[in-house]
Amino acid sequence: MLDYSILIEHWDMYMQGFSNTLKASVLALIGSLAIGTVMAVFRIAPIRPLNWIGAAYVEFIRNIPLILIVFVFFVGLPAIGIRFDSFTAGTLGLTVYTAAFIAEVIRAGILAVPKGQMEAARSSGLTYLQAMWHVILPQAVKIVIPPMGNQFINLVKNSSVLGVIAGLDLMYFGDLISSETFVTFDVYIFVALFYLLLTIPLSLGVGALERRLAKSR
């Protein structure tokens, strides 16, 4: 039987961790959507050097561990005089990492829009960027929503690396509570439940969207 008094007595700490986990995930999502969109457009824009930058970013970041990127922000940059607090370092690391995956999702979405759309937009006088912004991206959005949802689920789970650098998230407070109470098992079961509270509804939502999209095809 779980010891619920731990949950009740440390409710404020759990809540603080929970809200910081949510905050880091949402901030990183916004940041990685911005970087990811830019990188995706870079990869398919008709300008060679931009293609290279986009491809280099995506391939390099996707193939190295998240925790390494977080350490670069938390330990690496301070070594050359650029300092962040742990929450910021963690969130920046998450952003840089997730952006590479989001760039791929967006790129696939853009490529799924028929080529004729771009040609039609260009020949009616829009510039490349206008055509991208007003014609292609709005259509790509519908296609990318389910995979984007999956990326957000991963982001919520990955935000747990903040705990490694004392980033004030759920994992960090779990650690703190277990060192205060000398209980580990129950403390982490409650931590797990808080994560599931975020990820299970997201998973169910993504699953429903995928099925709806599959039907409409």
Place this chain on the structure above:
Amino acid sequence: MDFVGAYAPAHLKFLLEGFVVTLEVAFLSIFFSFLIGIIIGVLRYSRIPFLSPVLAVGVETIRNLPLLLIIFFTYFALPEVGFKLDKFYAAILALVIFESAMLSEIVRSGLNSIEKGQIEAARSSGLTYTQTLWHIVLPQALRRMVPPIVGQFISLLKDTSLAVVIALPELMNHAQIINGQNVNYVIPIFLLVAVMYFVVNYSLSLVSRRLEHKHT
């Protein structure tokens, strides 16, 4: 930044030793996860009353939890209930729990991608359900699963770095030990470690892409 000092032969050797542990943990974990993943995937595909739904709940729960939490659990929480594991095995157990859930989903969608007509044809030519699964469905599905499994292995190789929290002597841990000696080593070491992960993972992703083209 001190590139010369950071890349001293002793440090390079130490990093390589760490990388060997990373690869070892990754290979052992993918091996066991693959076996368990196939079993779970097949059992869920076969829609066995009671068992399949229970497995579904288990898989969904694991997939929706952070791996880091599972590592904490196998290393710090299990001893509390009398199940004490060495770092190495705690890390492998955590990875196997997490990856089996991930791989079982790959197996299941691979099985689901085989046309129902093939099963009906096999069954009506006299094969039992198990025979059909073993001789007709699994071999075809396995071939389709190879690219996503390689992808999952890349994730796994990256994820072993999370075992740095339990001080498993893998690549990240060794990098952090060298970094602790001199602040000027930090950036050169992170750069080198990133390149090490990148070279292995990128090569794997190229293999996976080639396999994908072969099958489509």
